[in-house]
Amino acid sequence: MNPFTPSAPAPFASAPGPTVRAVHDEFHGDLLEVSMGPQHPSTHGVFRMVATLDGEQLVKLKPVFGYLHRNHEKIAENTTYLGSMPYTDRLDYLCSMSTNWAYALAVEKLAGQAVPERAQYLRIIMAELTRLVNHSCLVGFLFNDLGTSFTPLLYAFREREKIIDLFEALSGSRMMCNYQRFGGCRVDPTPEWLAAAQQLVDNFPRFLDEYERMLTGNEIMLARTQGVGRLDATHAINAGITGPVLRASGVDYDLRKVDAYGFYAQFDFRVPLGAHGDTYDRYMMRILEMRESVKILQQAFKRLPAGPIMDPKAKLRGFRPKAGEAYGRLEGPKGELGFFLISDGSPNPYRYRVRPPSLINLTLLEEMCLGHTIADAVVILGSIDIVLGEVDR
Amino acid sequence: MSAASLTDSFLERAPLALRDWVVNFLPAPLQWLGHHLITIIAVLAVFGTFFAFTTIAERKLLARLQNRLGPNRSGLPWIKGLTLFGLSQPFADAIKTLTKEDIVPAAADKCLHFLAPVIVVAFSLMTFAVLPFGRHLIPVELDAALLYFFAAGAATELAIFMAGWSSRNKYSLLAAMRALAQLISYELPLILSVVPIVLVTSTLSTQGIVLAQGGWTFGFLPHWFVFTPWGFPGFIIFLVAALAESNRSPFDLPEAESELIAGHLTEYSGFKYALFFMAEYFGLTALSGLGVTLFLGGWQAPIAALQFIPSYAWFMLKLIGMLVFFIWIRGTLLRLRIDQLTRLAWQFLVPLALLNVGNAAFWILTSSWSGPLQLIRWAVSLAIIVIPFILLGRTLTAGYAPRAYRYAP
Numbered sequence: 001m002n003p004f005t006p007s008a009p010a011p012f013a014s015a016p017g018p019t020v021r022a023v024h025d026e027f028h029g030d031l032l033e034v035s036m037g038p039q040h041p042s043t044h045g046v047f048r049m050v051a052t053l054d055g056e057q058l059v060k061l062k063p064v065f066g067y068l069h070r071n072h073e074k075i076a077e078n079t080t081y082l083g084s085m086p087y088t089d090r091l092d093y094l095c096s097m098s099t100n101w102a103y104a105l106a107v108e109k110l111a112g113q114a115v116p117e118r119a120q121y122l123r124i125i126m127a128e129l130t131r132l133v134n135h136s137c138l139v140g141f142l143f144n145d146l147g148t149s150f151t152p153l154l155y156a157f158r159e160r161e162k163i164i165d166l167f168e169a170l171s172g173s174r175m176m177c178n179y180q181r182f183g184g185c186r187v188d189p190t191p192e193w194l195a196a197a198q199q200l201v202d203n204f205p206r207f208l209d210e211y212e213r214m215l216t217g218n219e220i221m222l223a224r225t226q227g228v229g230r231l232d233a234t235h236a237i238n239a240g241i242t243g244p245v246l247r248a249s250g251v252d253y254d255l256r257k258v259d260a261y262g263f264y265a266q267f268d269f270r271v272p273l274g275a276h277g278d279t280y281d282r283y284m285m286r287i288l289e290m291r292e293s294v295k296i297l298q299q300a301f302k303r304l305p306a307g308p309i310m311d312p313k314a315k316l317r318g319f320r321p322k323a324g325e326a327y328g329r330l331e332g333p334k335g336e337l338g339f340f341l342i343s344d345g346s347p348n349p350y351r352y353r354v355r356p357p358s359l360i361n362l363t364l365l366e367e368m369c370l371g372h373t374i375a376d377a378v379v380i381l382g383s384i385d386i387v388l389g390e391v392d393r
Numbered sequence: 394m395s396a397a398s399l400t401d402s403f404l405e406r407a408p409l410a411l412r413d414w415v416v417n418f419l420p421a422p423l424q425w426l427g428h429h430l431i432t433i434i435a436v437l438a439v440f441g442t443f444f445a446f447t448t449i450a451e452r453k454l455l456a457r458l459q460n461r462l463g464p465n466r467s468g469l470p471w472i473k474g475l476t477l478f479g480l481s482q483p484f485a486d487a488i489k490t491l492t493k494e495d496i497v498p499a500a501a502d503k504c505l506h507f508l509a510p511v512i513v514v515a516f517s518l519m520t521f522a523v524l525p526f527g528r529h530l531i532p533v534e535l536d537a538a539l540l541y542f543f544a545a546g547a548a549t550e551l552a553i554f555m556a557g558w559s560s561r562n563k564y565s566l567l568a569a570m571r572a573l574a575q576l577i578s579y580e581l582p583l584i585l586s587v588v589p590i591v592l593v594t595s596t597l598s599t600q601g602i603v604l605a606q607g608g609w610t611f612g613f614l615p616h617w618f619v620f621t622p623w624g625f626p627g628f629i630i631f632l633v634a635a636l637a638e639s640n641r642s643p644f645d646l647p648e649a650e651s652e653l654i655a656g657h658l659t660e661y662s663g664f665k666y667a668l669f670f671m672a673e674y675f676g677l678t679a680l681s682g683l684g685v686t687l688f689l690g691g692w693q694a695p696i697a698a699l700q701f702i703p704s705y706a707w708f709m710l711k712l713i714g715m716l717v718f719f720i721w722i723r724g725t726l727l728r729l730r731i732d733q734l735t736r737l738a739w740q741f742l743v744p745l746a747l748l749n750v751g752n753a754a755f756w757i758l759t760s761s762w763s764g765p766l767q768l769i770r771w772a773v774s775l776a777i778i779v780i781p782f783i784l785l786g787r788t789l790t791a792g793y794a795p796r797a798y799r800y801a802p
Contacts, residue, residue, distance in 0.1 A: 034563045041654060056567070056731055147649060147728025149642055154459040220643060220727045222793035252801040271801035280796070288798060374567070375652045375730050 031059065034374070038067045042145050042378045045388030049365075049377065056373040061366040065359075068392035076352040081107055081182070081319050084352065088339075089176040091354065092390040095134050097126040097167070098332045100180035105261060106328025106339035107182045111321040113314060118307040119184040120263045125197070125300045126167075126179060127262075127330070128293040132204065133163050134333035135244075135286040135293075138385045142283060143215065145382035146224055147375075152215060159207045162200050169193055183314025194301065201297045208290055216287070225280035229368040229380035232277055239364050243335025243357050244285040245384055249277035255331035262330075266303075269296050279376075282383040320347055334358055334385050354393060358386040404703040408435070409529050432532045436521050444674045445483035451720045452482070458724035486667075493663035498561055501660065505559030510661070510668035513552035517675035519545040524682045525600045527692050527705035538599040539591065542683060543584055546638065549676055550576035553640075553647060553657050556669070560660035568656030571731055572647040575637055578738035579644075583634035585746035586627045589753030590618055590687050599683075603691030612697040617690035622774035623752040626782070628688040630746050632718075635680040637734070639673065641719055643726040644734060681715035682708075689715075741785050745778070752777045 037048030046067035052060035072091065076084040088103045089096035101123050108115065115123075140156030164174045170189055171177040179186050189197070215221055231241070236249045246253055254271045256264040272288035274281030323345045329338035335357025342351040361384050368384075369377040412435075416427045449464065456463030465479040497506055523538035525531040535541055550572055557569025591597060594605040608616045618624030637644035648656035655661075658669055685691060689711050692704035729737065752774055759770045 032563060032566070034567075042652070053567075055570075143727065147642065147645070147652075148726065149455065149723055151455075151459045151724050154461065158460050217795050218727065219790050219793065220729055220733075222795070223733055223790070224727060224730060226793050254801070257801070272798050273801055274798065275796070284796070284798060373730060373732070375649065375728075378652050 036374075036377075037064075042382065044141065044381070044386055047381075047386065047388055047391070049381070051374060051377065053374060056375070058369050058372060058374060058377055061369050061377065063362060063365050065362075065388070065391050068388045070393065072393040073352050073354060077349055080347045081321070081349060082316050084349075085180070086176065086178040089178055090389055091356065091393065092332070092334065092337075092358070092387045093175055094137055094387055095130045095333050096175060096177045097130040097179055098330065098337065100177065101127055101262075102328060102330045102332065102337045103339050104180040104182055104328075105330060106326050106341050107321070109328050110324060110326035110341050110343055111182065111319070113183045114311050115183055116308050116311055117263075117305050118188075119309045119311075121300050121304045122185050122189070122309065123180065124262055124264065124267070125297060125304075126177075126185075128297045128300070129163050129166070129197070131293045131333045132290055133160050134385075135290045136160050136207075138382075139211070139283060139286055142379070142382045143221075145378045146221065152211070155207075155211065159204065166193065166197055166200065169196075181310065181314070181316060182319065184308070184310035188309045194304070197297075198301045201294055201301065204294050205291065208287060212287060216284070222280065224376075224379065225283060225383075226278060227276070228279045228372060228376050229282075229383065230276065230278050231364060231368055235364060235367065236277070240360050241335070241364065243332070243361065243385075244289060245282055245335065245361050247271065248274035248281035248285045250275055255329060255336055259329070259331075267296050267299050269293075279379055279383040286385075318347070320345060325351075329355065332357055334387070334390075335361055354390075356390040356393065358384075358388075358390040362386055362391060402701070402703070405528055407703075408527070408705070436532055437518070440518075440521060440675065440678060443678065444671055445487070446480075447674050447678065447716060448486070448670075449480060449482050450716070451723075453479070454717065454720045455724045458721070490667035491664055495663040495665060496660075498660050500561040502559035502561070505555050506660070507665075509552045509556035509559060510665045510672070512555065513549050513672040514668050514675065516545050516548040516552065517672045517679060520676070520679040521682070523599050524679065525603050525686060525691055526682075526708050527703065530692075530705055531600055534600060535598065537597045539587060539597045542599075542679075543580070546676070546679070547576065547580055549672060550638075552672075556661070557647070557657040560657070562660050564653040564655075564659045565657050568647040568649075568653050568659075571649075571653075572640070572657065574731060574735060575640070575644065575646060578735045579634045579637035579742075582630050582738055582742035582746045583638055585743065585750065586630035586634060587687060588746075588750050589623045589627050589756075592750065592753045593618075593623075593757060599686050599691075603686055603693065606690045607693055609697045613695075615690055615693060615695050617688065617693070619688040619690075621756070622771060622778065623749055623756050624688055626745065626749050626752075626778045628684070630742055630749065631684055631688065633742060634738075635677075635684060636719065636722065637738070639677040639680055639719075641677065642723040643728050645728060646731055646734060649728055677719060678712065678716065681712050681719065684715055685711040737789065741789050744785060745781060748781055749778060 032053040034051045034053060035048060036051055037043040038046040040048075043049065048064040048067070050062040050064060051058055070090075072087065076087060079087075085100060085103060088099045091099050107113070136156040136159050140153035143152035144150060167177050168174045170187060170193060171179045231245070231249050233249045233251050236246050237251060241249075242253065250273050252271060252273055255261065256269075257271060269292045272285055272292070274285055321343045323343055325340070325342040327338055327340045329336055331337075336355065337357055338355035340351070340353040340355070341349045344350040365381065365384065368380050372380070412428070412431050415431060416424050419427045453463040463479065464482040466476055467479050467482045467485045468474075468476040469481060497503055520542050522533045523531070523535050523542050553572040554569045557565040557567075557572065560566075590602060594602050596602060596605075606615070606617050610616070614620070619628045636642075640647050646656075647653075648658055653659070658666060661669060685708060692708040694700045694702060694704075694707050755777065756770070756774055759766075762770045
């Protein structure tokens with residue numbers, strides 16, 4: 001049975017069973033249609049939700065996006081392969097390192113390009129640091145949506161800034177790192193940088209412990225998030241949802257394990273799984289994944305080999321892959337981040353397509369929100385983790 | 394020094410002496426008017442300044458709770474390099490809001506839209522009239538002071554509803570609905586938490602309640618109501634309800650910025666916005682002042698030996714303590730959802746407050762018990778409140794618990 005046909009029963013038993021009634025009703029009063037966004041403090045950018053409210057309860061919710069559309073894919077088809085690399089930074093502007101890597105992965109697959117060992121380790125270090133940046137920002141913003149006056153967010157930003165400073169020291173830019181190249185990385189970190197990064201990673205669990213001690217067990221936090229925005233595994237799989245949102249629903253699907261791209265097969269880490277698929281599980285997935293990322297980073301720092309960071313045969317300028325197509329994907333902090341490329345042998349890709357996890361995770365927003373209140377809708381949106389640069393492209 | 398000389402010491406009487414001195418310049422038939430006007434001006438001036446410095450204190454304290462510095466740049470005009478830790482920030486804020494354009498939405502009910510900020514400030518200021526700031530300092534000696542306070546305090550919520558309704562904005566309307574739900578839910582525990590005090594002191598006069606809390610055991614254990622088994626739960630219920638009444642986090646639903654943008658303030662700008670802001674702080678200060686008066690001994694000194702410090706200084710110190718507590722709460726807690734908010738009031742605070750009234754009645758009945766019976770009195774009184782607290786608290790958080798997580802095999 002396809003649950004997305006209109007005749008399917010209301011998908012979520014946990015929701016109090018919303019029934020959309022007529023907008024005008026003599027007895028119950030009118031429904032209220034509120035357009036939340038594109039200018040709204042908690043739609044995380046220029047996202048818009050057209051919400052129909054029965055009192056405080058949502059009976060209909062229509063996500064509207066595209067306000068930040070920049071024609072990313074067409075622009076990439078009109079520029080060289082390397083020329084798109086800095087442009088991928090702007091997709092998910094919190095996680096430029098992973099986005100760079102996903103694009104490099106696709107191009108390397110297209111051109112059959114090898115990557116030296118040290119670069120593979122550096123890529124894992126950068127990707128996991130990016131995961132820490134993304135997840136700590138996310139839990140901070142989630143608490144902001146829950147109504148704290150910025151305190152948890154600023155605690156999270158304190159840690160995030162330290163990592164961002166490292167990125168700046170390495171790549172010259174805080175957020176638009178433009179670090180990965182086809183066949184390696186752009187700059188080799190100095191021993192001092194590595195020592196600083198090592199120290200940061202060693203201290204990171206202390207931040208997580210502090211954060212959890214103050215917030216995870218809080219009764220208001222539990223009451224606001226547990227049982228809110230349930231998403232069951234079947235629906236999540238059918239809608240193509242990936243990343244922590246999918247794992248919170250209990251599906252064991254992590255591309256670092258499934259594809260074992262890069263050198264992830266050599267690392268020892270676990271994939272946390274949720275059981276309820278609600279907002280609390282989605283929050284805890286991020287916290288637990290940060291702990292696993294710290295483990296991966298510590299192993300990577302221990303084993304980081306010496307050697308070149310670029311494959312000597314790699315060609316950046318005048319790069320013309322032979323005709324063909326390739327799909328490169330990795331486990332981004334938000335989910336499966338993929339680039340699909342078709343080459344016709346020219347310096348520009350014939351077709352360039354991004355699979356943005358933010359957009360695809362957003363597709364079930366209405367189903368998750370229905371029957372909850374408008375306050376919950378904001379929290380559910382926050383727990384999905386979207387970046388509008390990636391949703392709208 | 395004897396107690397009598399302390400109550401009449403120069404510092405204690407100074408504000409009154411100053412007023413009488415000024416009034417004496419007026420012709421006799423106008424003296425009553427001057428008398429009242431000076432009182433009003435003094436309350437406005439003191440609490441207006443107090444409000445200004447509460448805002449900067451709040452911003453600084455919140456900043457410190459959040460790893461920030463807070464405003465620290467604004468100094469004095471034409472003097473470079475003198476920043477005074479940003480202490481002149483409230484004056485800069487005032488000038489900014491005064492010079493901003495006042496925008497009224499085209500579809501708004503212009504009369505109500507204008508009246509709402511005026512009413513909210515007026516009523517929140519009126520509550521100051523019955524607070525005893527010192528041994529001799531109380532603007533109006535009312536026998537039904539408590540009733541007056543709650544009546545004026547509830548009227549401010551009505552102004553919030555007016556603002557939400559007249560703005561012709563959907564967010565404002567939702568905020569207005571929330572404000573009313575919150576008013577109906579929390580006015581009840583707020584008043585019920587005060588009833589035990591009225592029972593015990595058998596007066597509604599605030600000055601009378603403060604006088605009933607005078608005296609010390611062994612000279613250092615003050616007889617404040619917060620140190621009794623019915624006063625402490627009453628104080629906690631009062632604090633929670635006061636947070637809700639003054640729309641402060643975690644009960645700031647009418648202006649929940651992550652959901653309703655600015656709630657009932659969405660369509661207000663410029664000085665009207667500043668008036669709402671001011672009223673919020675006046676309301677908070679007044680409620681804190683009432684809490685100090687009812688539970689924390691008002692202007693009474695905590696230790697007998699410290700009575701030489703004038704009573705109004707003690708009142709202000711306790712008031713600042715309460716405000717710091719409220720700011721701290723704001724920097725810490727998450728917001729409740731509207732159904733959880735009303736549930737907390739009706740299923741937890743109201744039953745507890747009602748039980749607490751019975752608790753106070755028991756306390757009065759057994760007031761003649763002494764010796765070992767005194768211990769039994771304390772134990773029974775505590776049991777009346779602690780056992781329901783635990784049981785009700787369990788039902789409130791039932792079904793919510795931190796979870797253990799599994800990992801993929």
